[in-house]
Amino acid sequence: MKNRMIEKIGASLILLATFAYIGLTFLVDNSFQKTDASELDKIKGPDFTRMLTSLDDAPPAIMFSQVGEKINQYNHDMVSQKGISSEEQKAILAELDGKAATYSEDVIENSLKKKDWAKEKLTEYTSWMIGRDWESFEAFEGEFKAKVSDVNAAVVNEFGVGDGGRENFRMEVMKAGTPDWLRSGMAAWLIFGLATLGSFIYLVPLAQSSPGIKNDHIYHRKSQTGKGSALLVFAALVAFYIVLYKFPAFLVNQSVLLDPLSEWMSGGASSQWFLYGFLYTLTMFIMGLRMFLKYRGNKYQQVRTASVFFFQVVFAFTLPQILTRLQLPAYDLKSAWPLEYTFFFDYRIDEYLQEGTLGLFLLFWGIILFAIGVPVFTYFYGKRWYCSWVCGCGGLAETVGDPYRHLSDKRLGAWKIERYLIHSVLVFAVVMTVWVAYTAFTGTSELLGISSYSIRSTYGFLIGFVFAGAVGTGFYPVMGSRVWCRFGCPLAAYLGFVQRFKSRFRITTNGGQCISCGNCSTYCEMGIDVRWYAQRGQNIVRSSCVGCGVCSSVCPRGVLKLENGPEEGRINENPIIIGSEGAKLNLSE
Amino acid sequence: MKNGTVIIGNGIAGITTARHLRKNDSQRIRVISSETPYFFSRTALMYVYMGHMKFEHTQPYENWFWEKNKIELIQDYVERIDPKSNQISLKSGEVIDYDNLVIATGSRTKYFDWPGQDLKGVQGLFSYQDLEALEKQTPKPFEKGHPTKRAVIVGAGLIGVELAEMLLTRDIHVTILVRGGHFWGNVITASEGEWIGKHIASHGVDLRYDTELEEIFGDEEGRVRGVKLSNGEELPCEIVGVTTGVTPNVEFLTGSGIEFNRGIWVDEFLQTNFSNIYAVGDCAEMRSPINGRKAIEPVWYVGRMMGEALGLTLAGKKTAYRPGPWYNSAKFFDIEYQTYGLVEAKESKNQKHFFWKQDGANQFITVAYHPESQIFQGINAFGVRLRHEYFDRMIRAEKSVADVVGGMPAANFDAEFQRRWVKEFIASFHAQTGIKPKKSNILKSLLTR
Ligand SMILES: Cc1cc2nc3c(=O)[nH]c(=O)nc-3n(C[C@H](O)[C@H](O)[C@H](O)COP(=O)(O)OP(=O)(O)OC[C@H]3O[C@@H](n4cnc5c(N)ncnc54)[C@H](O)[C@@H]3O)c2cc1C
Numbered sequence A: 001m002k003n004r005m006i007e008k009i010g011a012s013l014i015l016l017a018t019f020a021y022i023g024l025t026f027l028v029d030n031s032f033q034k035t036d037a038s039e040l041d042k043i044k045g046p047d048f049t050r051m052l053t054s055l056d057d058a059p060p061a062i063m064f065s066q067v068g069e070k071i072n073q074y075n076h077d078m079v080s081q082k083g084i085s086s087e088e089q090k091a092i093l094a095e096l097d098g099k100a101a102t103y104s105e106d107v108i109e110n111s112l113k114k115k116d117w118a119k120e121k122l123t124e125y126t127s128w129m130i131g132r133d134w135e136s137f138e139a140f141e142g143e144f145k146a147k148v149s150d151v152n153a154a155v156v157n158e159f160g161v162g163d164g165g166r167e168n169f170r171m172e173v174m175k176a177g178t179p180d181w182l183r184s185g186m187a188a189w190l191i192f193g194l195a196t197l198g199s200f201i202y203l204v205p206l207a208q209s210s211p212g213i214k215n216d217h218i219y220h221r222k223s224q225t226g227k228g229s230a231l232l233v234f235a236a237l238v239a240f241y242i243v244l245y246k247f248p249a250f251l252v253n254q255s256v257l258l259d260p261l262s263e264w265m266s267g268g269a270s271s272q273w274f275l276y277g278f279l280y281t282l283t284m285f286i287m288g289l290r291m292f293l294k295y296r297g298n299k300y301q302q303v304r305t306a307s308v309f310f311f312q313v314v315f316a317f318t319l320p321q322i323l324t325r326l327q328l329p330a331y332d333l334k335s336a337w338p339l340e341y342t343f344f345f346d347y348r349i350d351e352y353l354q355e356g357t358l359g360l361f362l363l364f365w366g367i368i369l370f371a372i373g374v375p376v377f378t379y380f381y382g383k384r385w386y387c388s389w390v391c392g393c394g395g396l397a398e399t400v401g402d403p404y405r406h407l408s409d410k411r412l413g414a415w416k417i418e419r420y421l422i423h424s425v426l427v428f429a430v431v432m433t434v435w436v437a438y439t440a441f442t443g444t445s446e447l448l449g450i451s452s453y454s455i456r457s458t459y460g461f462l463i464g465f466v467f468a469g470a471v472g473t474g475f476y477p478v479m480g481s482r483v484w485c486r487f488g489c490p491l492a493a494y495l496g497f498v499q500r501f502k503s504r505f506r507i508t509t510n511g512g513q514c515i516s517c518g519n520c521s522t523y524c525e526m527g528i529d530v531r532w533y534a535q536r537g538q539n540i541v542r543s544s545c546v547g548c549g550v551c552s553s554v555c556p557r558g559v560l561k562l563e564n565g566p567e568e569g570r571i572n573e574n575p576i577i578i579g580s581e582g583a584k585l586n587l588s589e
Numbered sequence B: 001m002k003n004g005t006v007i008i009g010n011g012i013a014g015i016t017t018a019r020h021l022r023k024n025d026s027q028r029i030r031v032i033s034s035e036t037p038y039f040f041s042r043t044a045l046m047y048v049y050m051g052h053m054k055f056e057h058t059q060p061y062e063n064w065f066w067e068k069n070k071i072e073l074i075q076d077y078v079e080r081i082d083p084k085s086n087q088i089s090l091k092s093g094e095v096i097d098y099d100n101l102v103i104a105t106g107s108r109t110k111y112f113d114w115p116g117q118d119l120k121g122v123q124g125l126f127s128y129q130d131l132e133a134l135e136k137q138t139p140k141p142f143e144k145g146h147p148t149k150r151a152v153i154v155g156a157g158l159i160g161v162e163l164a165e166m167l168l169t170r171d172i173h174v175t176i177l178v179r180g181g182h183f184w185g186n187v188i189t190a191s192e193g194e195w196i197g198k199h200i201a202s203h204g205v206d207l208r209y210d211t212e213l214e215e216i217f218g219d220e221e222g223r224v225r226g227v228k229l230s231n232g233e234e235l236p237c238e239i240v241g242v243t244t245g246v247t248p249n250v251e252f253l254t255g256s257g258i259e260f261n262r263g264i265w266v267d268e269f270l271q272t273n274f275s276n277i278y279a280v281g282d283c284a285e286m287r288s289p290i291n292g293r294k295a296i297e298p299v300w301y302v303g304r305m306m307g308e309a310l311g312l313t314l315a316g317k318k319t320a321y322r323p324g325p326w327y328n329s330a331k332f333f334d335i336e337y338q339t340y341g342l343v344e345a346k347e348s349k350n351q352k353h354f355f356w357k358q359d360g361a362n363q364f365i366t367v368a369y370h371p372e373s374q375i376f377q378g379i380n381a382f383g384v385r386l387r388h389e390y391f392d393r394m395i396r397a398e399k400s401v402a403d404v405v406g407g408m409p410a411a412n413f414d415a416e417f418q419r420r421w422v423k424e425f426i427a428s429f430h431a432q433t434g435i436k437p438k439k440s441n442i443l444k445s446l447l448t449r
């Protein structure tokens, strides 16, 4: 009872911090009127500054669309100033007088006297239309109008704000309107400090309990069985990912909170990605601490939790900031292709090649990591060395995802879906990489008639954002902690091949000691029906096993042990359960 | 063989028989059982109550498995067996013909005719129905103000500890009545029992040693109100857990002609006195047990191993049930227990013990060996995990205790990074017994079997 009180106090503080944090979007005004005009001028010049300062103060939730309108208006102005108006278009068509063949550079020159930029573009875009045979004037007219729109779109891209950079631009603009006190560091300390303090308090009862397995009441709680508050967490996580990737400007206040930290680390201002990295690391810290306490008495769990946290803090969070400070390409050095699917993108290859020795080192490091590191380490230790000791996605799953690990689907049907899905993603990743690498090295964007840019943007959206982000993490509370790792991660598929076919790793089943209780299967985050093997006296060798070791931890009879040993005899398809002489023939099901 | 095999009981013994028979033969197989529609793991009942799992997680096979493997499941109770006409009668009135019959009816809680044992709130922990009854008698998870606040558990054995652990998760105060002077006194040694007792007490359980149950009192509505102990003391309680042991389910055989003692008499082929009727699992009693084993062994493994052998026999590959060295395992709150071979509760002229405990940790081991021949007889391990196959080999080969202890590094089955204890254990063995352990490493051969 006392413990529940303490937990409630802790949870209240965490909730309070969360509300304060979300409240920044809805309650804390952004103001352009109070911002130094010379600062605003840097964004798009005085015209745009005037537009911004005409806006009333409002929180990001409202400012978001208002800034959007201003951007539209600015684009519109740019088109009227520099683009081709409908009158001008009409004039050109009128001049042709129904004869497409008379279309020429002179016509363009005459009608667009003062608009040099548009004139040049239109000439460029329509030079192929000059002196051609047209079926009809209407055919020409349709084509011509399309090109005029293209010119105007180019004007927007050149002078205004194009679609591609729109959200980052909106973020940049709105940052300029954030109040100074948010950036002082105090607010960050308050909010994140409160959340951390609340978490510490929440963990006190766990810290005081005796070492041992602590799974009491998991299936009695709605929050851990995909009901009630779990659905709220689910919705919140998915929403967070959508906002983060698609509408980051809603998070502008949250992002600038971290300006002091970001400046201290990298020398630059915070961004939504810095915010994401920070939240990722902080929640991993808190939930990692929880893992540490939950698995007291189980060193394997503690050591690997410490390990994933170390790699998160040092490699994923800190090192890229330092590299940025040194003006070097800032990447997460532990993230291996094909999980790190941008590794062969043209801009990255360019960066490596431009940075001299260090750039080359980064290029070789990345290649050695996936071409040699992955198979060699996996041969000796199984895929766990990456998935539950190093990987950032794995690290989040093992800490933040731990309360949900049992929700993975153990049915045979789920295993089938898993194999189709994950291998398809691997194929997709390889194909995409072939295309982008071709582009990076030859400079040609099309291969077999398919544009590498469209492949990579499809991959980035479907796999990078939807699968790995919104589904991979968002679905923790309903489908368990390893949705991405199990169904989607191409690196996991690759590691899995090695683990299944050429590795010393296995989970040994201890003779005939299994009582088929099902704890191991229930708590397998990868949905492996561990019991199926254990009760037949068979070692568990499965490509999906990330070696988290929880099956072994929760087994009440000491049946399972993660081991590296000789390959010979690792996979015993027709196991003989020791214990009796009678049944030498234990055939597989 | 048009009627094929009919199996009574869908526990581990009956189901293993069915599976192994199916693997080796295509004859018709029917399994009749009254408790639940599908096979589940009885050993996991506690985890369902404590919220570690849902009941469905205790079912080792998905529901489609049975149809796919053509194992017909019938949920009904068998009232009578008529060996002369090869028929059984079900409670529903149905009569079923069989060619071969397997009785795998398991066991049930044993009661000792205590006054008041029929009161509401007195129960054992064996069946799914027991679990339901317990759920009814006790507060729901997190519920406040429920009238059930105290429980008295009679019998300090494995199921008694499980029941205690379960009840504590619902904030019920638990008292366990221990017949002897230390915990599970008829099975583990006094030093072991003492440490286990301390550990259980550290979880807030009130252990009463040398105490037995005299009588159970009820209120006007027939619910438990309290108990009277052998020392005359009275304890108020709303639950009485009976965990003094189990007894085979054989009453329904009375008058059938099938011979039984406490369990159903079977030979090494698990055959009863009728050539087409067999018995396996908790309900079977071996006429001549081998390898120093007991006639009735109501444990999971025995049901499984018997089922494996009988499945083959029924498929025409006649196979005797020949259990190897005894092994078992359990868990006392946070302390895991594994045993291999035979460690008696007390030393005797035929057995000597070496006891070792890690300072400051709940890890302790007893090694049993013959005082003269120094042949290794068995080991009890608490808080450490040991490799089954290592001891199985050592015992079968009648290795000396010096060999077994010396080779123990290969027997360690603890998770990686756990505190190493084997070196200290071996050194302490040497120092205390004067026997010099012989080094050997068979780990590789264990791993590549
Ligand atoms: C709480 C608990 C924990 C345990 N833990 C362990 C452990 O850790 N390790 C271990 O080795 N052992 C353990 N055991 C013992 C083990 O579970 C039993 O030895 C094993 O289940 C016996 O299997 P069985 O197939 O012989 O019988 P059972 O599992 O008892 O199955 C027999 C089935 O037949 C049904 N039946 C009986 N009579 C009839 C009839 N006339 N008509 C139709 N159906 C009938 C019963 O309802 C029952 O469903 C535990 C037991 C319990 C209760």
Ligand code: SF4
Pocket: A513, A514, A515, A516, A517, A518, A519, A520, A521, A530, A531, A534, A535, A554, A555, A556, A557, A558, A559, A560
């Ligand atoms: S947890 Fe252990 S005893 Fe239970 S089913 Fe799994 S391997 Fe068997």
